[in-house]
Amino acid sequence: RSPRQPQSIPPSSDDASFKNLLQEETQNEEDPSLPVYSVEVLGTPHCRIFRASVVVRGNTFSGGQCFTHKATEQSATKEAYIYAKAVGFDPTPEETLMFENRNLTARLVHEVSNTQRANEEILLLKHEILSLTSQLKQPMSSFWAARDAQFDISSHLIVDRTSAMPVYPQPLLSGQGETSGAVHRFMEEDQ
Incomplete structure (x- = not known):
């Protein structure tokens, strides 16, 4: 196998910008590393031939043999x-890990915000329940107080079993004389 013949024609002005274009194409925020160049010198001191290779994201590319380093x-x-430009580069393991790390961080932030929102809703519901409970306690305490008062009053009454009318065991206060006869009459009928 014979080695490639060195390029005798210097690169055109279009070729001069390939270093910049390659750097722009390959550099990104995940992998800020630049292409790495290595040049090998072949031939005799009177007839030197150069062969270069460039490593980009773990891939090595070799150019043709030339008479100049540049x-x-x-x-x-x-x-x-x-x-x-034609194929593109697969992401390096570091790039893949950084991408996954960003995705995981974004998901965690989303979950934490959802959890915080749920906790806030739970706190609001607890506050509302406590408020409603305290509002219910007021009428309930009034109800139980009224019931207890009614119970206490009924313990002072004697009920005539035949007429199911309450009978007051004590004489009524003044101004209620008309009904006192009726009350005593019910008591006499019972005896």
């Missing part, structure tokens, strides 16, 4: 850039 770097960079 030309061989541009060649390797052009290969990497064309590949990046």
Whole structure:
């Protein structure tokens, strides 16, 4: 197998920007690393030939052999850039972990906010229940007080079993004389 012939034509002005284009294409917030270049010198001291390679996101790209250092770097960079535009690079393990970490963090923040919202709703419901309970206690205490008062009054009454009318065992107060005869009459009938 024969080695590739070195490029004798210097790179065009279009090739001069491939380093910048490759850097822009491959650099992002997940992986801020830059392409890494290495140049190998071949040949004799009178006829040096350069071969460059560039490592981008774990992928190595080699350019053609050239007579100048700059030309061989541009060649390797052009290969990497064309590949990046055509195929793209798989995310590195670090990029994948950072992406998953961001997703997990976002989900956790969402869950925490949902939990806080639910806790706030529970607190509001508890407050409303306590308010309604205290509102119910007031009428209930009045009801029980009235019931107890009614019970106490009924313990002072004697009920005529035949007429089911209350009979007061004590004489009525003044101004109620008309009914006292009726009350005593019921008592006489019972005897």
